[in-house]
Amino acid sequence: MLSRRIFLFLIPLSLIVVLVVGFKPFVDTVDPSETLLEQADTYPEEVERLSDGTYLVSARTPMPQVNANMVRWWFADFLKTTEHYSWWHPKDHLWMDWENKVPGEILGASHLVHEYVGDELLKLRIQFVNSKQFFGYDANNDDTFVLCAKVGLLEENINIAKMCHVVRNTKDGAEMRSRFWLGHVSKRDGNRNISSFQGFIGNTALVRLFVLNKKNSKDLQRHAREEMKYLAELLPALYESETGIKPR
Secondary structure: OOHHHHHHHHHHHHHHHHHHOOOOOOOOOOOOHHHOOOOOOOOOHHHHEOOOOOOOEEEEEEEOOOOOHHHHHHHHHHHHOHHHHHHHHHOOOEEEEEEOOOOOOOOOEEEEEEEEOEEEEEEEEEEEEEOHHHOOOOEEEEEEEEEEEEEOOOOEEEEEEEEEEEEEEEEEEEEEEEEEEEEEEEEEEOEEEOOOOOHHHHOOOOHHHHHHHOOHHHHHHHHHHHHHHHHHHHHHHHHHHOOOOOOO
């Protein structure tokens, strides 16, 4: 009788634990083996609910006549104004500014943007960080540009996602792989993450299941495909006109 009572007690307790931490608690969903694939044309595009309640969103964009250094130049050197930002997506990109931006550098800077993703207007603070924070090592090299960021709300001190753009040189240009992990919540103080009640509650599987949905995730995938296609088309001529260096 006692064992039956214990069993009946453990059923709802187990359900509560699963709803709080997910089916695979404490597993890092930022997977370098999936994100940093070396082979071209093999990166999977997907929109997937993960076992901890987060959403994984990934997109791949061929970039003929572009190389990894040109994309680095776009972010670190060229992108300065709302007009530049609108070239990147004439319909969805409305406004931009920078915080902590040093000319020629991107790490430590935060991109402040207003943009549409689907039919929703988002006001975001995208804080660029060393890829070592995500993968344990700096994944950049001569043929690869890796740009990682914590994505937060612009008007609240809350981060809501992680993202990474990986640009690898190929035989006819480059390939952009964009990857987003939605539902990684943390309160921030400047560029620092700090412990908070919002962070604890926001990272439970139950809250992620209610807050995140497939439609918004697919809207993000479509937005990423479109903006990187625009970037691939404008970069070769822009880079040559601004630097005098002819793309290979």
